[in-house]
Amino acid sequence: METVKEFIVILMSSVSSCMLYSKKHASVGELTGKSFSILDTLLKQSGRFEIVIVEDELIVNKNPLRDIGTHGSTLVKRLRRKGISRIDIVQGITLSELRQFVADIATADKKPLSYPHIKIGVVDIAIDRMTMNIDSADGDFSSVTAELNQKTREGYLRVSPFKKPNVADFQELVMHFIVMIQKEIGILNIMSPVKSAGDSYYTHATNVSVLTIFQAKTLGIQEDSLSDIGLAALLHDIGKLLIPTDQMKQEGGYELKEEGIMLHPLYGAQYLARIDGLTCLAPIVAFEHHLRYDGKGYPHHAIPNYRQHICSQMTAISDYFDILRNTRPEMRALEVKEVLSLMKTKDEGLFNPFLINNFIRSIHLALS
């Protein structure tokens, strides 16, 4: 079984290298070569090598492979995404067949072909889309958004440094957002106005999530990624709930300590990083959403030439937009166009110009 694991590890590493670099990269060649020689040994032992996927388990030569680690679970994920349910490899396989197979797995939208010595079984994956009754005769979606906000709030209420949130709840919520955006309900209808100060946390989270999914959608980013993007955006400010109170308040008084709030990306990231089953985008966005496109911003870090992930760049735009659109006592309410104008013209280097242009155009289109 050890050899089997080693084979999976190295095979997946070659797929990974193929995705990260290119299929011509030297590492891919080395790793595929190495996995080929392990496969050779395996085939000499048993004549054939069979991988079956049941749920998220890998069954190799009729034995379930336990503790498959990152590599195993990535393999399962990849194969399922391609609708592959089994792979049979028989003796006589050549290195070039294996190379082609690796390249096929690594290519996003390509279904692997069968080769003389690699047979591939495909199942039809029925994508069960979440549906929700969101049709409204008079175009008033306020009750729907209120319900979703309530859900966000419930999810958030369970957040504490001692307890992990229920990822599935948040995921379900994000699926609702996606469905609403897909139904092309005007984006600004989905966003909720802040009704009271106490609501601002949840409405902000919801709004940023919705706006970020909206951006991703207008950019044409694959459907597969939308739910991770929405989830990461939904949780971007979660660190605010986790800053120890002594860091938040000035000694003695109850005034806000700015250093305290500026720690929320760290608290958020470290909290989200530890949650199993949550997309890694979530801690990434929590960490990066206050970094700027020009590399400034907070939190301070020591990584040279660091650039935000595209998802954090989008979240930063949604974040800024929603914060400025909020009514606050000492300021007048801004029109959407004013907010956009401010975002576009006032602070160069804050946003990715490509993304901010797309955002402005899309919001305008949605408004018109």
Next chain:
Amino acid sequence: MNDNNKKIPLDAKLLSYAIIELNISRRNVAIYPQEHPSMERSLMRAFDFLKQLFQLRPEITFGIAKDTIIVDEYQLDKKNPVYQEFALSLNKIHIASVTFKNGLTKDELYQFNCFLLEKIDHLPVTKVREVFKKNSFPHVAVVFIDYGTFSFKTSTTDQTTREIPLWEKYVYGLIKNPLQTEDITDAVRDIPPETFSNLLNKFSDAEIKEETYDRVITAYMRSSPQRTFSGQDCKRMFEFFNRLKPDLKKKFLSSSIRTFSQDKNLANQALAEMPFKDIIAFLDSAIEQRITVPQHLMDLITSLVPSSHGNIGDVLLHETVVLDDVLIPTDSAELLKKKNFEKLLSDKYQQDIQQLFVLHTSDLKTSQLIELEHEFIDELIDQRFNQIILELLRSETLSEIEYRSLVNIMRQQTEHLLWLGQFGQFVEILKILEINQALHRFPDINADALQYYHSSDFLALLVNSLRVLGRQKRREVAMICEYYRHKLIPYFMDALAEEDSQVIRRFLMDQLKRFGDKLIPEAMKRLADERWFVKRNVLYMLAETGAKEVTDQIKTCCRHENPKVSLAAMKYLLNTGDNYAIEMLREFLDSKEKEKIHQGVLLAGSFRIKEVVGELTALLQKQEISGSDIQDKIPVVRALGEIGDPQTVKVLQALLTGKSILYRGITEQLREEIYKTLKNYPYESIRNLIEEGVNSKNEVIRTESDSLKRKYS
């Protein structure tokens, strides 16, 4: 200072110094006014010690057991008369413990000293407490002993007074006679939570009466004119809960929920003071203990929670305004305040917007989109995730639990990193662990992780990945070798022993070479391996490193049946200049086996071994029987040419002048070879040959001679 004193921690020590000074000033208070220099001096010193102390912890409590002062679990030196005097003076006025809190002023300390000197030692404890309360000391808390509330069995009272720490007596009284304990409010709140819970844990659930729970809880939460319920109290209450054994914890949690449900005002006030996360933790534990929380209390909590958090205001920070958590340049923020619509919606913006619409959405399906999508592949996300984890491991916001789990995440990711050839990130992990270790941050966790990274399973995996992918990342590999040093030798040796690819063998040897002499012992071990290729690889590697050690093991390898092994061994020995190698070489040259002789000739030439010139010339002088015999002499001529010993020349001469009728072609080739290999001989010895060669009919010989002649003229 005695031993006992040396062992006590810094904070207790600072307190003990402060007490010495306090005792001096306590005496002085009676004599001098506050402004008097000697008064000022001791008070100042006491105050300074306490100030230093507050940098270590926000407050310190010391207990008084008759003539002994107890700080945390330490007793200050019992025999020191100063402590004794101070303790007794407090004991006389029924003080069980004193807490100094951060924020204490010099003046307050002076006033407290005055209080200690008031003539109140004849008064009962209730009166003393009143006097204390009249003076208000915001940063000094005092717990008084109320012996009346303890109803110990008479015979033990006197003896145990000194033995049983006071808190214990207090708690005992509380449990056994809850109704006798009148005013328990302050006392409960002053018992350090860990002490309180430890003491309570000694009792079983059945021993504690229902009302005791409620009284303790009310005591924790109720505000009195002297003090209000604060976040700090809350924290203490939770600390107290969390240290209780499960059955007691459940009882106390239920009691607190009951108290909250019954007293809406209290609940309102207490919950408003509590940090959000504490409320949630509180609810979580209640749910865990299966305690039902009444709906109206739930409603109250949900209504309170967001509002205590939603009002993160806007604060000014350097050149920017922080709006919630978003930084906005001051001038933009100004714009928000002005009723200045035009300025915001500038013409420029209108034009920009128009521009944006010229582009069609379909334009997006370009390289930019491919780039965007590329960012979402799992590998890149993982890579970034790892970078962030490493960054977090450096930050000071982590608790021990978080640090441990992040370290574990990195540990799980390591194999993945290695197989992707991301050796740089792996080096970063090691660096951070080592730095944190040096800083004594979570030493146990670091040690644990480092132990894993030094385990043999891991090192085998590491070297295995280096073997496959290391050639592309030589700089990072060098860093890894630098870090592990000779620990990696056996693993590299394992890899080398079985490696088929010459390119990878070369790479592995390059790595092993870094370790110099350190690898000899391990190499010698490997030389005993039965497999010929292992022997050969080790010999090659030894030769590469320039190791000079010669052992019998290597010598025997010279006679190994596999010529690849023997050749490698010979090469190694010749490199070291060992005499044995020359003997072996002679043996080779005298051998009956053609292959051996051939090897010997090549080695003699490439190492320019003068000692075997005799053997080589003998080979030249051998009677030729066939054409191939002449052919065999060509490498010998070359080897001798490398050595360039003048003794050889007469033999060469003989070969040149000898008549041969058979094999003319090959003989001519041999002669040409002689001329081609003359350049290492001393000029004097070959002058005649050159003169003759210049006039030779053979063109090759002529050209060679001409160029040699030119060289020497």
